[in-house]
Amino acid sequence: MMFYIAALSLIGIGLYVVLTKKNLVKVLIGISIADSGVNLLLISVGYLKNGTAPILEKGLNKPMVDPVPQALVLTAIVIGVATLALAMSVVIDVKRHFGTVELDKVIKMMRGGDNGDA
Amino acid sequence: MxxxxxxxxxxxxxxxxxxxxxxxxxxxxxxDLTKLAKYYVDNTARETGIPNFVTAIVVSYRGFDTLGEVTVLLLATLGVIGILPWEKHKKVKKAHPVLLWGIRIVFPIILLVGVYIVIHGHLTPGGGFQAGAVVASAFLLYMVSLSAHLDLESFAFTESIAGAGFALIGVAGIFAGGAFLYNFLPKGNLFDLFSGGIIPIVYILIGLKVSSELTEVVSHMMKGGAEQ
Amino acid sequence: MTLKFFDPMLMIGISLAIVFLMPIWRALGGKKLAWAVSVLLYAFNTLFMIGVSYRATLYPEGLIVKIGGFNPPFGIVLHVTFWGAVLSTFVWFVAFLSIMYASTRNDAEPAYVYYSLLTLIALGSTGMFLTGDIFNLFVFTEITALAAFGLSAFMKKKETAYATIKYIIMAEVASAFLLVAIALLYGKLGTLNMLDAHQTLKTVGMTGAMVLSVLFFLIGYGVEAEIFPLNLWAPDVYRYVPEEVIALFISGSSKAAAFAWLRMWVMVFGVPQKMLQVMLWIGIVTFAFAEVMAYSQKNFRRALGYASLGQAGLVFVAISLGSELALKAAFLLMLNHILSETILFYIAGNIGEDGAPANVRIPLVFGFLGAVSMPPFIGFWGKIFLFMALAKAGYWVMFVLIALFSIVEIAYMYKWFVSLYKGTGKMELVRSFSPIMLTLVSFAMWFLPLIPKAVNLLDIVIKPFIQKGVM
Amino acid sequence: MTIVNLLIYVLMGLMIVMAIIAAETKNLLSAAIFSGFISLVVSMLFVYLQAPDVAMAEAAIGAALSLAIILFAIKRTGEVEEK
Structure with a gap:
């Protein structure tokens, strides 16, 4: 139970950052916190009480935890870092064009310099 | 507000x-374990011939996901190259000699750790992704401390050959056993270093690909893109 | 050569190997070789997918392709339906046209990266159309999404950077929700295979966790399927991103996300009646919002972008309704949308001061007729089927609303048509190739309702999705 | 309640506090560092949950490389969040 609450809290705080903050770097930090939370949630779903790690050892035969979520999370972690990198490079591009990474300022600049088609 | x-x-x-x-x-x-988990716990060792069940699932049962995942990393690399193109000629600062020697000692050790992790990926915790990340962080350390430039072209070649190798091993499975990524090599004895058929080979290719992709991503994040 | 040759995994594996080797092609022959390799690959894949589509008609419940030689649900499988195969054929065809179109571009540098991204968005969409595994679907969703981000920001302009970052943030939050949904589903059902999940769900029933899971899947796929209010990123992207990329967004990523929603909603969850009303209203609001916004636009590409959101709303309504007629409608609307909007976007990129180019007038007419679902086009049948399905299920309010906003759509499309038709400019030969080819395809599709076999074909399309609901 | 359990609860509490600080601080650098620490704590929790493979990956990728990417981005876009 505690693990579920902890993992979901991380996701929730990440969502809170996305909903309320305007700084793009900050928003992406929030998303990466939420990603950690998601990974923790998946692993907790696969936990078995008193289980051992899903690696066979010679002469040992104990109950194991669910290996499937672990495989999924391995994939999810790598996907997370890939999207983070791509998103951050777009943020750097935003900074290069607008001189700022505050989303509300960027929106204002877009509206201001628009050719009347907004 | x-x-x-x-x-x-x-x-x-x-x-x-x-x-x-x-x-x-x-x-x-x-x-309790789900239906899927019970099956894997009971049958993985027999069906794939390796003791690390997570590796078995990542590379064998769900190997297609892993192929997709290295593609995602490739996409991140491509996106970063597209958005922040690399500039070739920038000044390289001379590093302090102590730092230089420190790196020369630490760098091969980290690389060695990475190689160990990937080679034993099917026996002990760890594998291609973890090793890739470790090796990439070694290169990151190298770049940050010496502010040196890596020859990114060779990383791109490593990555492309490793990735194509993975995909083609999968295609070979279609012709050898009727299914993509079919494990067509002999599985050997459980717990042996040379066991598991194509699994260690694929995991080493994944390690090469992940490490070179992550290095490319990080170096582009660090220096790519012309400031205006 | 037997039909067994048309194994979609062969295509996916070879395409991936060729994309991975892209730096090598560039080193060997520069930009030209990279382009030629991609063109050949897309042409080959289009033909190959036609073969796969034909093969899929022989398996009414869908063709199961095992990967790694493991039986489902323990290994990943592809579940190739005729519907998915047809849509992937179109993705590769549009990709082929897009790369022909992009060959005249010299501002997309480095070019080999651009071509790889084009390949990967098509490949990711193909994977989403064909896979039969829920987590694999997520992986392909991410491939499609990342390729879309890369393409959308590729021009490194002020506007594209701004449009892309909004897209990325929404899609990233959506992917976190998707993973939570998968965690709920896996924890409860203990399987990741779609057909197996449906079987298990029948014994478990729609509990609270499953309702949450459906909602999170909706959020997860809603961003790319352009469902209100998750579609607010789209108008800017459609306004500023190059038209060959938009063509792939329309035929690839957005259709694939809608198809993924079809998979989850109809195939896995079995159209839970409790939530049906909510879904229908979401679709109707998407359609109404998009048409009203499109009506008030002063820029053609922006208007088209909103019109395209409206179409996505209609498709969403049809999918969520989930009856036989509604699914047929969804299939026809999807095809119609791909053909007509893609033609219009290709032309929209070449509109000068004096309207649309003169040498693409016939495609222009076709595009507009298709966009408002007029009689000769399959979109017309799609809309008729949708109306019939709504009437049959007794949703008269929605019937009237859709009819009303369809009239709004016809009004502004007519306005744009009149102002664009009289243009005198010319489109380059290579560039005009893409809209003309698409026009030929849609012309061929005119005759589809005339062939008696075609009615049969529609039954094959929806066969894998028609089953008894969970609730 | 054993010592290990207590330690785990403390770690989880610490993790959530760090997340809240990362969400509320105006200094992006410290937010980034805290997010790196969160990854580290999460990887410790993975060890407790018997997932050594994932713990290694999270420590190497989540805590080291993600942090590096965020830090490079901050270096190039500015350190302080306005408002």
Missing amino acids: RLKYILAWIFVILFVGVVAYSLQTEVPFGH
Whole structure:
């Protein structure tokens, strides 16, 4: 139970950052916190009480935890870092064009310099 | 503006409460193994011939996901190259000699750790992704401390050959056993270093690909893109 | 050569190997070789997918392709339906046209990266159309999404950077929700295979966790399927991103996300009646919002972008309704949308001061007729089927609303048509190739309702999705 | 309640506090560092949950490389969040 609450809290705080903050770097930090939370949630779903790690050892035969979520999370972690990198490079591009990474300022600049088609 | 924060907090608390409640009532923490997990725990060692079940699932049962995942990393690399193109000629600062010697000693050790992790990926915890990340962080250390430039072209070649190797081993499976990524090599003895058929080979290719992709991504993030 | 040759995994594996080797092609022959390799690959894949589509008609419940030689649900499988195969054929065809179109571009540098991204968005969409595994679907969703981000920001302009970052943030939050949904589903059902999940769900029933899971899947796929209010990123992207990329967004990523929603909603969850009303209203609001916004636009590409959101709303309504007629409608609307909007976007990129180019007038007419679902086009049948399905299920309010906003759509499309038709400019030969080819395809599709076999074909399309609901 | 359990609860509490600080601080650098620490704590929790493979990956990728990417981005876009 505690693990579920902890993992979901991380996701929730990440969502809170996305909903309320305007700084793009900050928003992406929030998303990466939420990603950690998601990974923790998946692993907790696969936990078995008193289980051992899903690696066979010679002469040992104990109950194991669910290996499937672990495989999924391995994939999810790598996907997370890939999207983070791509998103951050777009943020750097935003900074290069607008001189700022505050989303509300960027929106204002877009509206201001628009050719009347907004 | 205060209202926005209060609403956001209410939303977050509701989200956490509702999801945690329904999870705990329907999928209690530490519940019994699912149907899928039972099957894997009982049959993995026999079907794939390796003791690390996570590796077995990542590379063999769900190998197609892993192929997709290295593609995602490739996409991140491509996106970063496209958005922040690499500039070739920048000044290289001369590093302090102590740092230089420190790196020369530490760098091969980290690389060695990475190689160990990937080679024993099917026996002990670890494998291609972890090793890739370790090797990439070694290169990161190298770049940051010496502010040196890596020859990214060779990383791109390593990555492309490793990736194509992975995909083509998969295609070879179609012709050898009728299914993509079919394990067509002899599986050997459980716990041996040379066992598991194509699994260690594929995991080494994944390690090469992940490490070179992550290095490319990080170096482009560090220096790519012309400032205006 | 037997039909067994048309194994979609062969295509996916070879395409991936060729994309991975892209730096090598560039080193060997520069930009030209990279382009030629991609063109050949897309042409080959289009033909190959036609073969796969034909093969899929022989398996009414869908063709199961095992990967790694493991039986489902323990290994990943592809579940190739005729519907998915047809849509992937179109993705590769549009990709082929897009790369022909892009060959005249010299501002997309480095070019080999651009071509790889084009390949990967098509490949990711193909994977989403064909896979039969829920987590694999997520992986392909991410491939499609990342390729879309890369393409959308590729021009490194002020506007594209701004449009892309909004897209990325929404899609990233959506992917976190998708993973939570998968965690709920896996924890409760203990399987990741779609057909197996449906079987298990029948014994478990729609509990609270499953309802949450459906909602999170909706959020997860809603961003790319352009469902209100998750579609607010789209108008800017459609306004500023190059038209060959938009063509792939329309035929690839957005259709694939809608198809993924079809998979989850109809195939896995079995159209839960409790939530049906909510879904229908979400679709109707998407359609109404998009048409009203499109009506008030002063820029053609922006208007088209909103019109395209409206179409996505209609498709969403049809999918969520989930009856036989509604699914047929969804299939026809999807095809119609791909053909007509893609033609219009290709032309929209070449509109000068004096309207649309003169040498693409016939495609222009076709595009507009298709966009408002006029009689000769399959979109017309799609809309008729949708109306019939709504009437049959007794949703008269929605019937009237859709009819009303369809009239709004016809009004502004007519306005744009009149102002664009009289243009005198010319489109380059290579560039005009893409809209003309698409026009030929849509012309061929005119005759589809005339062939008696075609009615049969529609039954094959929806066969894998028609089953008894969970609730 | 054993010592290990207590330690785990403390770690989880610490993790959530760090997340809240990362969400509320105006200094992006410290937010980034805290997010790196969160990854580290999460990887410790993975060890407790018997997932050594994932713990290694999270420590190497989540805590080291993600942090590096965020730090490079901050270096190039500015350190302080306005408002």
